[in-house]
Amino acid sequence: xxxxLIQKVLGRASGGRAEVGEIVVCEVDLTALIDIQxxxxxxxxxxxxxxxxxxxxxxxxxxxAPSIRDAESGRKARAFAAQHGISKVFDxxxxxxxxxxLAEQGLARPGTVVACTDSHTCAAGAVGAAARGLGPAEVLQxxxxxxxxxxxxxxxxxxxxxxxxxxxxxxxxxxxxxxxxGDATGHAVEFGGPGLAGLPMSDRRTVxxxxxxxxxxxxxxxxxxxxxxxxxxxxxGAELTPVGPDEDxxxxxxxxxxxxxxxxxxxxxxxxxxxxxxxxxxxxxxxDQAFIGSCANGQLADLEVAAGILKGHQVAAGTRxxxxxxxxxxxLEASRRGYxxxxxxxxxxxxxxxxxxxxxxxxxxxxxxEVCLTAxxxxxxxxxxxxxxxxxxxxxxxxxxxxxxxxxxxxxxxAA
Amino acid sequence: MSELQVSGxxxxxxxGINTDDMYPGFAMRLPLPEAAQHMFHxxxxxxxxxxxPGDIVVAGRNFGLGSSRPVPLLFRELGVAALVxxxxxxxxxxxCINYGLPAATLPDATKLISEGDHIEIDFGGGSLESGGRRxxxxxxxxxxxxxxxxxxxxxxxxxxxxxxxxxGK
Numbered sequence: 001x002x003x004x005l006i007q008k009v010l011g012r013a014s015g016g017r018a019e020v021g022e023i024v025v026c027e028v029d030l031t032a033l034i035d036i037q038x039x040x041x042x043x044x045x046x047x048x049x050x051x052x053x054x055x056x057x058x059x060x061x062x063x064x065a066p067s068i069r070d071a072e073s074g075r076k077a078r079a080f081a082a083q084h085g086i087s088k089v090f091d092x093x094x095x096x097x098x099x100x101x102l103a104e105q106g107l108a109r110p111g112t113v114v115a116c117t118d119s120h121t122c123a124a125g126a127v128g129a130a131a132r133g134l135g136p137a138e139v140l141q142x143x144x145x146x147x148x149x150x151x152x153x154x155x156x157x158x159x160x161x162x163x164x165x166x167x168x169x170x171x172x173x174x175x176x177x178x179x180x181x182g183d184a185t186g187h188a189v190e191f192g193g194p195g196l197a198g199l200p201m202s203d204r205r206t207v208x209x210x211x212x213x214x215x216x217x218x219x220x221x222x223x224x225x226x227x228x229x230x231x232x233x234x235x236x237g238a239e240l241t242p243v244g245p246d247e248d249x250x251x252x253x254x255x256x257x258x259x260x261x262x263x264x265x266x267x268x269x270x271x272x273x274x275x276x277x278x279x280x281x282x283x284x285x286x287x288d289q290a291f292i293g294s295c296a297n298g299q300l301a302d303l304e305v306a307a308g309i310l311k312g313h314q315v316a317a318g319t320r321x322x323x324x325x326x327x328x329x330x331x332l333e334a335s336r337r338g339y340x341x342x343x344x345x346x347x348x349x350x351x352x353x354x355x356x357x358x359x360x361x362x363x364x365x366x367x368x369x370e371v372c373l374t375a376x377x378x379x380x381x382x383x384x385x386x387x388x389x390x391x392x393x394x395x396x397x398x399x400x401x402x403x404x405x406x407x408x409x410x411x412x413x414x415a416a
Numbered sequence: 417m418s419e420l421q422v423s424g425x426x427x428x429x430x431x432g433i434n435t436d437d438m439y440p441g442f443a444m445r446l447p448l449p450e451a452a453q454h455m456f457h458x459x460x461x462x463x464x465x466x467x468x469p470g471d472i473v474v475a476g477r478n479f480g481l482g483s484s485r486p487v488p489l490l491f492r493e494l495g496v497a498a499l500v501x502x503x504x505x506x507x508x509x510x511x512c513i514n515y516g517l518p519a520a521t522l523p524d525a526t527k528l529i530s531e532g533d534h535i536e537i538d539f540g541g542g543s544l545e546s547g548g549r550r551x552x553x554x555x556x557x558x559x560x561x562x563x564x565x566x567x568x569x570x571x572x573x574x575x576x577x578x579x580x581x582x583x584g585k
Contacts, residue, residue, distance in 0.1 A: 023557060040448065040486075042570055045580040069445060119483040119507060133484045135511030137569040144578040149559075151506070185478050185503060215481050217506050271432055271481070359483075360441035380436040380458075380482065387440075387458035 106235020
């Protein structure tokens with residue numbers, strides 16, 4: 001029986017064939033622990049870890065600690081690393097949002113199984129990993145046992161063709177899919193087709209990260225040449241063992257997407273599912289805050305496009321723009337290339353790499369009645385602050401262009 | 417297994433209830449008993465004052481879309497005995513079982529159950545009774561029933577000698 005990509009990866013990890021619907025027990029190649037998991041979790045009670053070399057600790061959600069409680073989480077994380085001999089520790093100063101860190105450190109690899117408590121762990125699907133968010137209790141179990149279970153999901157296949165237009169980003173592709181095809185609850189989402197080769201890794205990473213927003217169990221891209229080059233650059237010398245789907249694999253649905261037909265998109269507040277449309281539908285909506293950041297859109301490519309649009313312009317009076325690089329490595333490179341200077345000159349606030357504003361925990365929190373246009377992960381009611389604020393979602397290019405005008409704007413007009 | 421039989425009063429929510437609604441970001445700064453007072457802050461503010469220990473939460477499709485934050489700990493804090501939904505987000509479903517909160521998938525649950533109904537659920541046998549009518553659902557696999565029987569993964573890991581008892585040295 002021919003297998004889909006997720007069946008292939010889960011099959012290998014479980015030492016057999018992974019049939020759709022079956023529950024398989026998999027070896028986990030990498031488990032990432034994050035700062036907030038240490039807050040009220042039982043990690044301090046763990047007697048021994050299955051393999052310290054398969055664990056990474058990344059401080060990202062609340063760094064540098066905005067409260068004593070968060071400072072305690074950092075202290076517990078460091079103590080855990082010392083007690084169990086964990087060497088892959090990305091503490092404040094070497095930190096970044098966990099999914100970005102796993103990518104740039106070459107810890108997320110094709111054909112492997114990755115686990116972390118953060119729901120956007122599916123980001124590692126961009127490099128062909130079977131990666132998903134799991135609850136804190138379950139991640140603690142994996143730390144102890146080295147294994148987890150997955151129910152093999154049926155796969156929705158997005159067959160990409162054509163080439164994307166200028167200014168169109170992975171976010172637009174994702175919102176196109178979410179707005180047009182709706183949710184993927186209980187399914188894996190796989191990408192392929194002749195258009196894939198022209199889709200940069202930064203776009204693939206945005207799309208894979210956002211798979212959580214349509215409820216997908218896994219979002220996964222095949223490890224093509226572009227992907228293997230990307231991983232090899234991050235993990236020089238590492239032995240990579242990618243797998244691909246069988247040619248005549250059986251999919252729950254095959255959905256063609258012509259990349260040349262994807263235009264800049266905006267999601268309305270609440271959810272992305274069946275709730276996104278072309279930017280023109282919402283152009284002119286006044287925004288109080290604009291945000292570019294998170295594991296989905298704090299990449300170097302995202303900052304590059306935003307800086308390019310904002311250079312020589314000013315953020316509109318009455319609008320504030322917050323930009324959060326996803327990691328220290330990105331922060332440094334964006335600084336060297338002058339992107340940060342362009343952004344700050346335009347009136348943007350550039351923050352420390354953290355999940356902060358994206359989940360309304362620290363920094364950039366919205367007041368009642370405010371409107372935010374965000375290039376981050378979620379537009380849930382109350383996600384970024386007051387439940388009486390509204391969060392629209394778009395690409396970094398659309399957010400940058402809209403920040404200049406103070407209203408939701410079509411980047412193709414602003415940057416023309 | 418009697419611990420997998422639950423009965424109580426139903427609260428009925430709609431489709432697409434997400435984790436940030438149940439466990440808002442700002443509440444992650446608070447101790448669990450206080451955080452629980454903010455459940456459903458966006459969709460149904462004030463609900464934590466109305467719910468009673470033993471109640472059951474019923475929801476529609478795509479229940480629990482969102483993050484891995486330990487929402488079931490807040491339900492347990494309020495004494496919620498079980499969850500029923502037409503469709504669960506898989507991360508949320510696993511999270512519930514792993515924290516010892518029984519959860520059942522019953523298509524059409526929000527049509528079959530009205531708010532305030534007294535319902536009885538047998539998670540081991542896969543049946544739910546409401547208004548004198550009995551509905552069946554796929555029972556949980558044995559390995560998940562054993563997680564529930566242990567009160568969640570922590571109980572199981574303690575029994576297996578992999579986790580020190582809570583508060584222990």
